[in-house]
Amino acid sequence: MTKAILAAAALGLSSAVATPAAAEMELSFYTGWQTAPHSRISGDYPGGGSYNALIGWEGRSFEMPPYYGVRGMWWRDERLGFGLEFTHTKVYAPDDERSALGFESLELTDGLNIVTVNAMRRWQNQWGDFTPYLGGGIGIAVPHVDVETTTGFKTFGYQYTGPAARLIAGASYDLNDRFAVFGEYQFVYSSNDADLEGDGSLKTDIKTNAVNFGLSLKF
Template structure:
């Protein structure tokens, strides 16, 4: 579903962009973490209605943390982007124990799909270009959780709620086609999960990441 969404968005943007506009496609990875958050359950056998869990990012474990961004720069400063961010979080041992879960994770991605507005300070006389951006969209995480009391395994993609992101970074032009970039990226996503065997689980997740990536311009 994510691959189809990215392909469709890229096709729509390409059809809408005039020949003089600049298009870029970026791929990135990096080190991503997430602070603890409150978890609320309803109707989940054996789990308390409220508990707090710490989250681990484990950015370089399979599947790794990464992101894809397609940007339409309308002029030297303003751009709009479609982005898929494959962040992930694992509940720590304390969080799983207090919530009575054998597994509690979103590890084939929080999968945040956003539309972004970007601003850059481009100067043709230099190779470095600072930029910032804001985005909003949806969370389509791969839910992987098992309550200890029932052993029922919730495993699959769900549309769980809205998401937002903010970024700031610097791009370095290697030549007319290729550039490298480094950035800070923060996200906020809401997750209202249907649990196998009955009940729901709700939590809001914040992530922080330092990314390195490559951009192709056309």
């Protein structure tokens, strides 16, 4: 029995030592086309009164500041990885809709910043040099709130507004041992509860859809 226990312990130790050798770090940068479907906004106007309306958000991905993201992954083995991701996404209220509500500006554009802790699964050596992957993450939303009312109250700054989550599906293509390109679909949800100057508030749940393309560095 003792020999069996020692043998099992030795096997476990050898596996644990072998794991770091198979580990891989990956740093990815991406941009793409990001949109946001309608969502309802509600809250209190600075100075008094309340509002509730459905907004058809615009993404404007390639206008300044542009949509982009950065993801760091630690692949523990050829299948499973964990990491951290930051996405600078954006939403603008259309001019006619914000004006009808009494706002000079109504946007989260520098940006609707999302930070998540991710877990991902990949399938190497399935499609030649292509590696499909799936993943998801949970985290927080820290948007730059840019809201101004027609009565002169202006809110302009970063706020923590609530929890966030993301889902990812894509595939990468190895250019060589160090670099890969990739394309993916990404869905992001954020619950936002922002404070407005003058004791006002803004609440909205925003969902974004994005088609990303980018470059990864492995080391």
